[in-house]
Amino acid sequence: MAASGLSNQVGAAVGSLAFPVLGPIGVVAVRQYVAALVLLAVGRPRLRAFTWRQWWPVLLLAVVFGTMNLSLYSAIDRIGLGLAVTLEFLGPVTIALAASRRRVDACCALVAVAGVVVLMRPRPSADYLGMGLGLLAAACWASYILLNRTVGRRIPGAQGSAAAAGLSALMFLPVGAVIAVRQPPTTGAVVHAVVAGVLSSAVPYLADLLTLRRVPAQLFGLFMSVNPVLAAMVGWLLLGQNVGWTEGAGIGAIVAANACAILTRNGRRAARAGEEALP
Template identity: 40%
Template structure:
């Protein structure tokens, strides 16, 4: 059996990294607009963009569906809406890199719980150490922001589980497209109520669409192409870099700097995610990034909800 030359992996690896950076750049841009538009309204603009693009691409078949098909995709859409709303609420209150790091605990816990090997407890301890380091940071963190990040992580775990059921009942990306419509529809009223007149500002509408493209459409496209030639384990390890990428994007876009202790906490969670991936404890799944526009095969906590 011949090995794939390392040079042949550079393209797919580069695409995954572009997807990661695109997601976190979109999150940083979104956070920078929270003084002008509420996080809830920004989430809605992002979901609408994803729904429109995915719907135009897939044109999902809606006829001939069973009641169970619709219940599954409705749950999928609800988890998608909750995940996005919660992480945006979190990052409006605490640093972006910290919010994504705490959110990662959800899918990481799901991955490790799926393992029956005692050695995987090491990754539990490492992730726990990262969270503990955040807890002892003297600058403190907004408790509601932390709670929202944990909620986003729990919704992300639910999203992963529901993505498998959706993938079995809906062809290709049809389920994700319909779930995006469900999520956008569910968020419409809260978004309109919290937006005031800002939602009809042409500049903010364009920036919201840009966030949707950066956070959903571009990453999905990159990952879909990369996964044709990249092993799932390698993909999972790369996706484990997302908390660090979020922190770096926040530095560049928002000048949001972290303390050495906070960087150490991020490193612990990233290392735990990489370890869980390499040990093969992550559950398999179907395509689906937490932000509603991704396309990764679930092999590790990666992509996510920002």
């Protein structure tokens, strides 16, 4: 779990080093290519056997996958790694809290909203376009979760995710070609982008696959809450992006809200299971 989280954030940081040459869209294009190669090799989708009922969520997933990464990397370019990843993290937090009617989850939602208000408060240096891109990435991540559930129910194994990654990479082929013609990339920029693709796509995917065989999904979800903290730490260590006390408090509020929601949900499930086991 630690390897997955750190790899993802280090990959994003390394990818940002190629922004001056390739721009966020160029880095995302390379990342999509790497992700497609890895997932197609693992999933091996039988595309000819897909029905339209299976194809339409795969097509939507491909669009969401590309948009999510593009908006996230564009946000990183404008507002830094820690803040961008924290805003993106609101996607799964919203999914986790939306269906609940418990008071404790309502309190968690208020804490998360307070964190967002702190992060997006008006100030002279605020980059609202960057913040908006972070929120777009959050909406895409929430959609990504819901679409993955649909794809997982309709297509066996990792075939659906692999097909979506392949289609997303195809969508970015013209983008990569235009960037290569208009501004020939340097070797260093391409290496940074490829490393970002490996660290942010291949390593987390394989690490998560191995982890979920040994660790309960609830614990995995709880550890995912640490990702904004890891992003802030990596941004500070590798990119020199400092996070002030106020921003740190906002990030902490969002992380705490998600962790609290997961812990209280698991506690309630355990209590219900114990009651059902009684004679």
